[in-house]
Amino acid sequence: MWFxxxxxxxxxxxxxxxxxxxxxxxxxxxxxxxPGEVVRFATDGVETLNLLRDGRITSPELVALIRVVRRTHQxxxxxxxxxxxxxxxxxxxxxxRAIYLEDVDNIVVLxxxxxxxxxxxxxxxxxxxxxxxxxxxxxxxxxxxxxxxxSAADDPTSVVKFATRMQLEAKRLTDLVQEIINxxxxxxxxxxxxxxxxxxxxxxxxxxxxVKTTSEAKGISVAAGDIPAVVVLGDxxxxxxxxxxxxxxxxxxxxxxxxVSVSSNVSDGIxxxxxxxxxxxxxxxxxDRIFERFYRVDPARSRETGGxxxxxxxxxxxxSNHGGEVKVWSSPNxxxxxxxxxxxxxxxxxxTQ
Numbered sequence: 516m517w518f519x520x521x522x523x524x525x526x527x528x529x530x531x532x533x534x535x536x537x538x539x540x541x542x543x544x545x546x547x548x549x550p551g552e553v554v555r556f557a558t559d560g561v562e563t564l565n566l567l568r569d570g571r572i573t574s575p576e577l578v579a580l581i582r583v584v585r586r587t588h589q590x591x592x593x594x595x596x597x598x599x600x601x602x603x604x605x606x607x608x609x610x611x612r613a614i615y616l617e618d619v620d621n622i623v624v625l626x627x628x629x630x631x632x633x634x635x636x637x638x639x640x641x642x643x644x645x646x647x648x649x650x651x652x653x654x655x656x657x658x659x660x661x662x663x664x665x666s667a668a669d670d671p672t673s674v675v676k677f678a679t680r681m682q683l684e685a686k687r688l689t690d691l692v693q694e695i696i697n698x699x700x701x702x703x704x705x706x707x708x709x710x711x712x713x714x715x716x717x718x719x720x721x722x723x724x725x726v727k728t729t730s731e732a733k734g735i736s737v738a739a740g741d742i743p744a745v746v747v748l749g750d751x752x753x754x755x756x757x758x759x760x761x762x763x764x765x766x767x768x769x770x771x772x773x774x775v776s777v778s779s780n781v782s783d784g785i786x787x788x789x790x791x792x793x794x795x796x797x798x799x800x801x802x803d804r805i806f807e808r809f810y811r812v813d814p815a816r817s818r819e820t821g822g823x824x825x826x827x828x829x830x831x832x833x834x835s836n837h838g839g840e841v842k843v844w845s846s847p848n849x850x851x852x853x854x855x856x857x858x859x860x861x862x863x864x865x866x867t868q
Contacts, residue, residue, distance in 0.1 A: 535547075535556055538556065538558060538623070539558055541558075541625070543625050543626060543627040544557075544558045544560040544561045544564065544625070544626040544627075545557070545558050545561075545623060545624065545625050545626070546558070546561055546566075546572075546623070546624040546626075547621055547622070547623055547624075548572070548581055548621060548622045548623075548624055549620075549621050550585070550620055550621075552571065552572055552578050552581055552582075553570060553571070554567060554570050554571070554572065555621065560708070561626070563707045563708070563710055563748065564597065564607065564609070564626065564707075565597060565598065565599070565600060565601075565838065566597065566626075574595060574597055576593075576595040576596075577595055577597075577611060577624070580593050580595070580611055580613055581613055581622055581624065584613040584614070584615050584622055585615065585620075585622060588615045588617065589615065590612070590613065590614050590615065591611075591612075591613050592610070592611065592612050592613075593610075593611050594608055594609065594610055594611065595608075595609050595611055596608050596609075597609060598838065599707065599835065599836070599837070599838035600837065600838015600839055600857075600858040601784060601785070601838070601858050602785060602838070602839055602840050602856055602858065603834060603835055603838060603839050603840035603856075604835060604840070605835035605836060605837075605838055605839075607628055608628070609626050609627065609628055610626070610627045610628075611624060611625070611626055612624070612625040613625075628705070628708075654688065656680075656684045657681060657684050657685065657688070660677050660680050660681045660684065661681065663677045664677045664678060664681070705836065706749045706750035706753055706833075706836050706837060707748065707749060707836070707837065707838070709750070710748045710749050710750065711748070711749070711750070711751060712746050712747075712748060712860060713746060713747050713748070713749060713751045713754060714744070714745075714746055715742060715743065715745050715746070715747060715779060715786055715788065716742040716743075716744065718747075718751065718754050718755050718758060718788075719739055719742055719758060719777055719779065719788065720739070721755050722755050722758035722759040722762055723737055723739060723762065723777065725755070725759045725762075726759065726762045726763055726766060729763065729766050729767075730762075730766050730775070733766060733769070733771045733772075734771045734772040735766050735769055735771065735772070735773055735774065735775055736774050736775070737762065737766075737774075737775045737776075737777070738774065738775075738776055738777070739776075739777040739778070740776065740777070740778045740779070741779075742779045743779055743780070743781045743786065745781055745786050745859050746859065746860045746861070747786060747837065747857045747858070747859060747860055748837075748858075748860035749836075749837040749857075750837075753833045753836070753837070754833065754837070754857075756829065756833065757829065757830045757833035757834065757841075757855055758777075758788060758790070758855065760826040760827065760829055760830050761790040761830060761853045761855065762775065762777070762790055763826060764790075764826050764827065764853070765790050765791070765792035765794065765851070765853075766792075768792065768794040768795050768851075769792045769793055769794035769795075769850075770793070770794070770795075773792070773793040773794070774792075774793060775790065775791070775792045775793075776789075776790075776791050777789070777790055777791075778791070781859065784858060784859050785839075785856050785857065785858060785859065786856070786857055786858075786859050787854050787855070787856045788854065788855040788856075788857070789852055789853070789854045789855075790852070790853050790854075790855075791850060791851070791852040791853075792850050792851055792852075793849075793850045794850050794851060795847065795848065796845045796846050796847035796848055796849050796850055796851055797843065797845040797847070797851055798847055799845075802843055802845060805827050805843065806827050806828055806830070806831040806841065807828065827841075827853075830853070830855065833855075834855055834856070834857070837857055837858075838857070838858050839855065839856050839857040839858060840856050841853060841854065841855050841856070842854045842856065
């Protein structure tokens with residue numbers, strides 16, 4: 516099963532296709548590691564875990580665990596933390612099972628991301644606490660406005676006034692519910708477990724198309740510069756949503772007849788998508804908090820623009836879930852620039868580390 520003789524009648528080890536097929540059919544990712552920690556085989560999912568580079572394991576913790584198993588010839592189970600990408604704060608906690616195969620001095624490594632269920636539980640608990648408060652505001656406003664309409668039934672001018680306010684609050688409630696749905700979807704799934712290859716130019720163009728109606732209504736031009744021909748790995752809907760939210764944010768907080776630009780550049784294996792506006796800007800003391808759920812720099816301004824306080828939080832979630840990050844540069848009354856930074860993916864090479 517494991518050995519064959521070469522042309523000089525020398526016995527050499529060989530990986531059994533049947534054995535590799537068994538590893539490929541498992542519900543978890545797997546690797547076969549030879550002496551020197553050389554990976555002889557890895558399932559497709561290992562590539563998205565950012566554990567390999569040029570056939571070598573990049574995690575010092577995993578290498579140490581494998582060496583313990585090779586030295587003791589005993590099965591070992593442990594947990595390691597690995598970054599979701601070369602930048603950002605996103606982490607994965609993996610459960611690792613390493614088994615020594617004595618006949619061939621190889622080690623089978625089984626990997627499972629069992630921390631995902633606990634993560635989802637925690638974010639849902641915090642999320643429910645936040646939205647229960649946020650939903651009260653538009654619902655309460657609609658209740659008061661409906662009473663006002665009833666009391667002003669004999670005054671057509673007042674009825675129109677209150678009904679118009681009701682429409683605005685209803686739209687705000689609809690937008691808030693949609694953002695809650697979007698954020699819930701982000702927290703329920705891991706985009707790198709069901710990832711596809713996405714051309715950055717296509718993602719940007721799709722997001723720009725989605726804001727045309729809003730931008731044209733305010734006379735704001737949205738223009739994209741030259742976009743590098745690079746690919747990122749992940750969920751296209753989430754990535755488009757993140758860029759779209761940055762564009763919507765720029766449009767909502769910019770004066771009429773100004774310009775919003777989208778640019779992109781590549782450096783050290785990272786593609787940076789920058790959305791810049793000529794808007795009201797963000798005070799320095801607020802820049803560390805703008806990615807928090809429901810945080811608003813100016814609550815009154817957010818009510819005017821229809822902001823839900825979730826858009827930038829969604830961008831941060833998308834960036835982190837894709838092994839990236841989001842940065843902001845801003846100056847009051849000058850404008851803001853938001854940069855969505857993501858690791859570049861190269862076929863057969865994985866995510867650039």
